[in-house]
Amino acid sequence: xxxxVCVKHVPETAEAEIKIDATGKAIxxxxxxxxxxxWDDYALEEAVRxxxxxxxxxxxxxxxxxDADSTLRKCLARGADKAIRLxxxxxxxxxxxxxxxxxxxxxxxxxxxxxxxxxxxxDDGYTMVGPIxxxxxxxxxxxxxxxxxxxxxxxxxxxxxxxxLEEMVEVKMPMVLTVQTGIxxxxxxxxxxxxxxxxKEIKVLGLADIGLSENDVGEAGSWIKIEKMFVPSVExxxxxxxxxxxxxxxxxxxxxxxxxxx
Amino acid sequence: MxxxxxxxxxxxxxxxxxxFEMLTKGKELAEKTNMDLxxxxxxxxxxxxxxxxxxxxxxxxxxxxxKLENFNSEAYQKVLSNLIKEHKPxxxxxxHTSFGVDLAPSLAxxxxxPLATDCIDLEFENEALIVTRQMYGGKVNVRAKVRxxxxxxxxxxxxxxxxxxxxxNGEIIETPSPLSEEITEKRFIExxxxxPGGVDITAADVLIGIGRGIKDENNMPMVEELxxxxxxxxxxxxxxxxxxxxxxxxxxxxxxxTVKPKVYIALGISGAFQHVLGMKNSDLIIAVNKDPNAPIxxxxxxxxVDDLFKVVPALKGKIYELKGQKA
Numbered sequence: 001x002x003x004x005v006c007v008k009h010v011p012e013t014a015e016a017e018i019k020i021d022a023t024g025k026a027i028x029x030x031x032x033x034x035x036x037x038x039w040d041d042y043a044l045e046e047a048v049r050x051x052x053x054x055x056x057x058x059x060x061x062x063x064x065x066x067d068a069d070s071t072l073r074k075c076l077a078r079g080a081d082k083a084i085r086l087x088x089x090x091x092x093x094x095x096x097x098x099x100x101x102x103x104x105x106x107x108x109x110x111x112x113x114x115x116x117x118x119x120x121x122x123d124d125g126y127t128m129v130g131p132i133x134x135x136x137x138x139x140x141x142x143x144x145x146x147x148x149x150x151x152x153x154x155x156x157x158x159x160x161x162x163x164x165l166e167e168m169v170e171v172k173m174p175m176v177l178t179v180q181t182g183i184x185x186x187x188x189x190x191x192x193x194x195x196x197x198x199x200k201e202i203k204v205l206g207l208a209d210i211g212l213s214e215n216d217v218g219e220a221g222s223w224i225k226i227e228k229m230f231v232p233s234v235e236x237x238x239x240x241x242x243x244x245x246x247x248x249x250x251x252x253x254x255x256x257x258x259x260x261x262x
Numbered sequence: 263m264x265x266x267x268x269x270x271x272x273x274x275x276x277x278x279x280x281x282f283e284m285l286t287k288g289k290e291l292a293e294k295t296n297m298d299l300x301x302x303x304x305x306x307x308x309x310x311x312x313x314x315x316x317x318x319x320x321x322x323x324x325x326x327x328x329k330l331e332n333f334n335s336e337a338y339q340k341v342l343s344n345l346i347k348e349h350k351p352x353x354x355x356x357x358h359t360s361f362g363v364d365l366a367p368s369l370a371x372x373x374x375x376p377l378a379t380d381c382i383d384l385e386f387e388n389e390a391l392i393v394t395r396q397m398y399g400g401k402v403n404v405r406a407k408v409r410x411x412x413x414x415x416x417x418x419x420x421x422x423x424x425x426x427x428x429x430x431n432g433e434i435i436e437t438p439s440p441l442s443e444e445i446t447e448k449r450f451i452e453x454x455x456x457x458p459g460g461v462d463i464t465a466a467d468v469l470i471g472i473g474r475g476i477k478d479e480n481n482m483p484m485v486e487e488l489x490x491x492x493x494x495x496x497x498x499x500x501x502x503x504x505x506x507x508x509x510x511x512x513x514x515x516x517x518x519x520t521v522k523p524k525v526y527i528a529l530g531i532s533g534a535f536q537h538v539l540g541m542k543n544s545d546l547i548i549a550v551n552k553d554p555n556a557p558i559x560x561x562x563x564x565x566x567v568d569d570l571f572k573v574v575p576a577l578k579g580k581i582y583e584l585k586g587q588k589a
């Protein structure tokens with residue numbers, strides 16, 4: 001079973017205070033910690049588990065700058081066999097559609113049975129790369145996957161629906177599956193794994209190597225062009241309680257007591 | 263006359279809220295731009311829903327086929343692709359739901375039409391589509407221009423537009439299914455319900471909601487003790503279930519439960535809309551987060567910008583003090 005995992009190198013923003021940069025179209029990236037996109041982390045783990053069960057190879061691919069090597073090294077340390085980085089200044093400002101075209105042009109000449117990626121990326125949240133990639137490759141797909149059972153050319157997968165419900169669907173291989181968080185428990189990387197990963201080669205390809213033109217990628221090749229980024233206006237703001245932890249606790253306790261909740 | 267299509271999503275015999283939300287927004291757009299609003303209903307034995315939808319749209323396009331009984335992106339893509347080619351709507355609106363995200367991207371590629379996903383607002387400027395969407399988990403919004411086209415596809419975020427009361431009396435147009443061949447690549451098997459858990463968070467008066475800010479499983483006892491002090495129950499946002507620290511029946515939000523307790527105390531929850539949708543109607547919301555710009559503070563009644571690991575023990579002490587008990 002040859003598996004390709006598409007991963008993205010993204011800034012961690014869940015816990016960080018973020019600011020809009022001078023262009024007004026992006027966030028200020030300096031000072032942010034970058035790592036593998038959380039959804040892709042689960043996709044990679046799922047790929048490695050499938051390889052461990054059925055044999056074969058795992059190839060991690062990313063579209064990103066040179067810094068994205070740290071995400072690819074993480075993939076290699078966790079069990080990927082090969083890594084490819086697609087880097088070109090002309091790839092910048094690509095939306096999910098342009099990214100999917102870049103991936104498709106690379107993947108079409110590689111052997112694979114299964115492509116896994118995250119259901120979405122935590123930065124732009126397009127939720128489109130996987131199924132677009134499948135359509136461009138002319139293969140089937142299933143998104144928001146919480147469970148995968150492979151058996152003789154087909155996969156039975158559970159897709160997450162709203163409200164805690166799932167649906168089980170059967171999909172024919174080869175296929176693209178996009179993974180929802182919580183599908184597995186990604187493993188920790190061993191020191192040995194990191195050392196081994198440092199010695200592995202990361203193949204780097206650019207626009208000319210994948211047979212696309214300038215108009216296929218970047219803003220020119222995208223569906224979406226960001227005009228302006230802004231902090232959402234808030235209709236309502238909480239009343240902030242100030243003071244030491246003891247003081248704010250006393251205030252909360254008083255609010256709750258007044259409502260008969262204590 | 264140009265049309266706006268709204269795909270009427272249904273599941274287990276019910277039209278889903280997103281359909282009415284999109285029809286409301288679709289009506290506003292159609293009126294502004296002098297277009298017709300058309301609901302598209304695909305399924306098996308769904309005629310009864312066509313009547314309901316006709317009160318929200320100028321037209322209802324109905325296609326019945328056994329192959330459309332359960333949602334199947336392959337079957338839906340074939341039928342919708344046919345309808346869009348035939349009617350050439352300026353805009354096709356699909357919910358940014360689990361079904362919608364399985365369908366819209368490949369449909370857009372199939373038709374070679376631009377797609378904007380997870381939109382929270384839409385407007386036309388001379389037939390050019392401008393969308394608003396969120397990035398970085400809702401911390402920022404972007405206004406974006408969609409590549410110029412004669413026809414656009416969007417997915418629309420759930421619970422963004424409030425569905426309004428029906429005002430129309432549309433025409434129901436049933437057409438034969440274009441699906442001649444079997445659907446071969448994808449097959450629906452069954453719905454899977456999560457195993458029932460021991461605790462019903464929807465019945466609790468006091469919920470302590472925990473999120474990513476808890477950081478480590480070793481910090482769980484601290485919040486469990488706080489819940490105990492209140493006589494409340496622990497609930498959580500998605501990352502806590504993903505990590506396996508609480509079972510999935512404790513999850514609040516779009517992929518979990520909707521709760522409305524007397525008080526919801528959000529600890530280390532940033533307030534991504536997926537979570538907020540499940541708890542914003544609580545009677546009282548108190549949030550503790552160290553990021554003063556965390557979106558949760560625009561839904562909370564009271565906010566504390568501080569380290570939750572300092573606030574939680576102090577609060578626990580104060581509750582026991584008020585109750586006249588020892589911690």
